[in-house]
Amino acid sequence: MRALVIGAGAVGTKVAQQLLSSNAVDKILLRDISPEKLGVASKTLGSRVEVEHFPFSQNMDADVVVVASPRGTQLEAVKKAISLRRPTVVVSDGLSETVSILNLEKEAFELGVPVVVGTGFAPGLSCVLTAYGKTLLEQTEEIHVSKMGTGGPACALVHHRALSRMSFGWREDKWDKRLGGSGRELLWFPEPVGPQDCYHAALSDPVLLHNAFPEVSRISAKMAATRRDRFTAFFPMLTPPHDEGGIGAIRVELRGSKNGVQENIVLGVSEHPALAAASVTALTSEYLLKQKINLNHMSTLALIVEPSEFLSELTKRSIVVEIFEGDKTTV
Amino acid sequence: MDKLRRALAAIMTAAAVAGALSFQKEPGVEKRTGGWKKISNFGNN
Known part of the structure; x- marks a missing residue:
């Protein structure tokens, strides 16, 4: 299993760390447009993480795509992931961009792509x-x-x-x-x-x-x-x-x-x-990879996870x- | 004179302490603490 984490910021780096420690993935691609951020991330993460200095929405060859990039770049990344039929988890923060992402619901439904919107601290x-x-x-x-x-x-x-x-x-x-x-x-x-x-x-x-x-x-x-x-x-x-x-x-x-x-x-x-957002995002990604979430369209966490079970898992983290x-x- | 001043200071201190204690015991003046409780079992709440 491969995960692509877009954005090597405070949340993206922690998502990569948590996915590695859960053993849900064999390899993680951590992508960012900032070489400085990637340099810092590569020092803290092990050899199972491959850092990529790439535009956010290119070549998404992975079993799950985690979009944790800054505001203004998430919409393009989600569009690309949907067109490539990659299961996607979007941390989502800004109001207008979240609304724009929700407007891609029809495309996700038609292509049968699971997209989870809002997996941060709040929303998430x-x-x-x-x-x-x-x-x-x-x-x-x-x-x-x-x-x-x-x-x-x-x-x-x-x-x-x-x-x-x-x-x-x-x-x-x-x-x-x-x-x-x-x-x-x-x-x-x-x-x-x-x-x-x-x-x-x-x-x-x-x-x-x-x-x-x-x-x-x-x-x-x-x-x-x-x-x-x-x-x-x-x-x-x-x-x-x-x-x-x-x-x-x-x-x-x-x-x-x-x-x-x-x-x-x-x-x-x-x-x-950032830590709470990363925990929620990593757990959602694991649920998608392990097919604990049966999803073939766009949805939000409140509708797709069993809250008691999800919160119990977060308590363990x-x-x-x-x-x-x-x-x-x-x- | 000095003894009188000391005695007066002691009486005033005692009065201040007594006043503060009685104020604390006055009904309606309560110390409140937040009632947040950690949830350990999500099935039994």
Whole structure:
């Protein structure tokens, strides 16, 4: 089995590492247009990884294609993978590009190509947490996702832009547009992240979650940001982003009912975003290679994996899922 | 005079400590901690 990992950034390199350690593949091709990134990656990865200094969407000779390249390059890579009938896993981050990738659904269906869209921290793990939370309720009326932190520089850039663009949330049968950086809400993430001010942002979670759960009447996504983040979002990034951000978190809140009683389920994960995204992406790729996912079209994680099993597997990879059980008063 | 000043300082310190303790015990003033719990078994929640 061969896997092609497109993008040797913070997520792509970790995906390659995890695929190697799982023994799901015999060989990995790690491709990037940056020789510096490939140089760093080749030092940390073993001989079973072949690095390629190639354009992102060329020669995809592999059993699975993992698209973990920066925003703006993913759509072309997915188009090419579909045309070559390669099973594809797309980490997916930016809102507009995710929508464009979802628009390739017809091509994927006609050619019978399995394509999994959104396999990062959020979207990705957030979608699986939502699917798991839904199993704890009889009826789900609202889904609210929030995230804090970024992975590598490409992820940091997407987050920077997301605060200055319109956010899309699903509200009573229509898309509800809100200005990025508005709608402050103080939300509690699992420790050590704790409470953070979160704001509307151009995130792709609501699009993927509405695609998976069209019956849910309200879906929103917010992002933790500081006053400086919100102010500078309207300008180009003045300082280059960090190689990899610190610890981040996601939080998924589901509102609905069980046994006729209104109930809220709050699930969360605190982890380094790039590491969590890589774990979700690598596990999805393994599921595709081992044919644990029976897919011949484009779909999202929330619809194709059994959430309990998937989260149990992630727990084995040291991703800790937590549930909020309410305040405990200590006097 | 010095003994009187020391006695007064001790009384004021005691009063401040007593006040702080009574404030902590006042109903409605509670210390709250987050109630996040790790999920270890996804089948039994």
